[in-house]
Amino acid sequence: MARLNLLEETRYEKLPVTVCPNPAAGAVAVAKRIASLIKSKQANGEKAVLGLATGVTPIAVYTELIRLHKDEGLSFKNVITFNLDEYYPMRPDAPQSYVRFMNENLFDHIDIDRANIHIPDGTLPEDKIAGFCINYEKQIEDLGGLDLQILGIGRTGHIGFNEPGSAPNSGTRLVTLDDLTRTDAARDFGGKGAVPTKAITMGVGTIFKAREIILMAWSKKKATIIKKAVEGELSGEVPATYLQLSDNVEFILDEPAASELTRFDTPWLVKDCNWDNELKKKAVIWLSNTVNKPILKLIDEDYNTHGMAHLATEQGPVYQINIDIFNQIQHTITGWPGGKPGADDSQRPERAQPDKKRVLIFSPHPDDDVISMGGTFIRLVDQGHDVHVAYQTSGNTAVWDDDVLRYMEFAIDFNSSIGDDNSKLKGIHSDMRRFLKPSTPTRLTPRGARCKRLYPQKRGDSRRAFRRLAG
Numbered sequence: 383m384a385r386l387n388l389l390e391e392t393r394y395e396k397l398p399v400t401v402c403p404n405p406a407a408g409a410v411a412v413a414k415r416i417a418s419l420i421k422s423k424q425a426n427g428e429k430a431v432l433g434l435a436t437g438v439t440p441i442a443v444y445t446e447l448i449r450l451h452k453d454e455g456l457s458f459k460n461v462i463t464f465n466l467d468e469y470y471p472m473r474p475d476a477p478q479s480y481v482r483f484m485n486e487n488l489f490d491h492i493d494i495d496r497a498n499i500h501i502p503d504g505t506l507p508e509d510k511i512a513g514f515c516i517n518y519e520k521q522i523e524d525l526g527g528l529d530l531q532i533l534g535i536g537r538t539g540h541i542g543f544n545e546p547g548s549a550p551n552s553g554t555r556l557v558t559l560d561d562l563t564r565t566d567a568a569r570d571f572g573g574k575g576a577v578p579t580k581a582i583t584m585g586v587g588t589i590f591k592a593r594e595i596i597l598m599a600w601s602k603k604k605a606t607i608i609k610k611a612v613e614g615e616l617s618g619e620v621p622a623t624y625l626q627l628s629d630n631v632e633f634i635l636d637e638p639a640a641s642e643l644t645r646f647d648t649p650w651l652v653k654d655c656n657w658d659n660e661l662k663k664k665a666v667i668w669l670s671n672t673v674n675k676p677i678l679k680l681i682d683e684d685y686n687t688h689g690m691a692h693l694a695t696e697q698g699p700v701y702q703i704n705i706d707i708f709n710q711i712q713h714t715i716t717g718w719p720g721g722k723p724g725a726d727d728s729q730r731p732e733r734a735q736p737d738k739k740r741v742l743i744f745s746p747h748p749d750d751d752v753i754s755m756g757g758t759f760i761r762l763v764d765q766g767h768d769v770h771v772a773y774q775t776s777g778n779t780a781v782w783d784d785d786v787l788r789y790m791e792f793a794i795d796f797n798s799s800i801g802d803d804n805s806k807l808k809g810i811h812s813d814m815r816r817f818l819k820p821s822t823p824t825r826l827t828p829r830g831a832r833c834k835r836l837y838p839q840k841r842g843d844s845r846r847a848f849r850r851l852a853g
Contacts, residue, residue, distance in 0.1 A: 391652050394613045394644040396626040399633045401640045405600040408634050409442030412532065412596055416443070417450050419530055419594075424460050431462045431522070433531030433589070434488075435542075436480045439598050440532060444488040451492045458494040464522055465501040466533070466542040467583040470511070470556060472504030478570050479504065502582035508556070511582060515554040519588060531592035535599050538562050539607050539620030543583035546619045550627075552585035586624055595631040597622070602638040609642040651689040657697060659710075665690055666707040677708050719758050720767045740768045748777040787814060 402408035611622035721733035
């Protein structure tokens with residue numbers, strides 16, 4: 383019976399998935415699998431051929447393997463490794479190099495023979511890469527193929543650096559990186575512009591030949607692509623879906639990474655649920671969005687045809703369920719975002735005490751506070767709360783230098799029109815013009831004249847100018 387229940391829960395999933403409570407538990411499970419393979423091969427006097435991955439995902443696995451080596455005597459002398467990929471071009475001693483990554487996170491801490499380590503060479507002349515890739519494949523084949531390949535997954539669905547559009551029979555080759563992949567790597571390189579545009583990667587076909595494949599994913603940010611890889615249709619746009627064709631693959635996920643799989647996200651579609659209030663509210667809101675109807679217009683047929691017949695039977699009638707959820711949502715809406723003095727706050731989020739509150743608004747940019755929540759901002763102030771704003775950037779790079787000078791000219795003209803003293807403004811304007819060294823001579827714009835762009839359109843100089851003037 384338990385087996386039947388599991389099959390029902392996972393019927394949307396097209397390959398085996400194991401969900402661990404957290405990344406640490408998942409990493410330990412994968413490390414034990416690797417250690418078991420190594421020991422089994424040692425007992426038979428054979429080499430264990432491993433395909434290894436880089437990135438944040440496998441670090442905890444490597445940490446556990448190091449622990450097993452140091453504390454439990456696991457030897458790597460019979461292990462041969464082939465890494466999935468390397469940026470191109472890339473020096474092996476560069477901070478972002480996968481050679482350096484593997485040394486620091488695994489190889490420097492175990493007893494592996496350095497001659498048994500294989501990582502794509504990011505220093506090759508481009509005309510030598512094709513030959514290198516052919517030889518990389520031949521080395522794997524001469525050893526009888528990979529015994530175990532571990533993988534992570536990128537947000538584009540890439541495995542290794544097999545980006546969308548990769549062929550299912552592709553081999554080791556030079557590829558162009560997807561823009562999203564380069565964006566995700568930008569932090570390691572100090573900016574997207576410094577991320578290489580190419581990489582050498584083991585192909586989907588090479589990965590697919592491994593006798594065992596384990597793909598790991600941790601964190602909520604991987605949940606969307608995991609759902610596509612596990613439940614989606616085969617597609618070159620999501621290369622990880624090709625793994626659905628393998629009989630030897632397993633996905634090992636933590637709970638956040640698995641959270642969008644059907645059995646966790648909409649469990650009523652695969653099994654009878656224990657309908658607590660939070661699940662009931664989630665299901666009714668989902669149903670409203672799915673059938674494109676207001677909650678109060680949902681009917682029995684909607685419930686019955688979308689996996690929620692059990693809820694209608696257990697807690698119905700449907701009309702009463704709709705009313706209940708509608709009221710719960712309505713009670714989250716308030717015109718008193720900071721709380722309402724003397725209010726009955728048992729039904730609405732109008733916290734009566736404390737009466738007046740200190741409010742801190744975090745604004746990524748100096749105008750995001752009023753653009754994104756201006757009405758709430760005003761209401762908080764009008765209702766007497768002590769409101770503060772923390773701007774998370776100065777915003778200076780959003781303003782062109784010529785615009786700064788143009789508005790200074792406007793201020794000078796305006797002050798002149800009302801008879802105010804302009805000497806200080808004119809002095810700052812003059813100093814800034816000298817500092818910025820405009821390529822085109824400029825002049826103060828007469829009132830009513832059309833403003834012209836007379837200054838270099840280069841960001842950042844204004845900030846330096848103001849610092850100099852303030853100095």
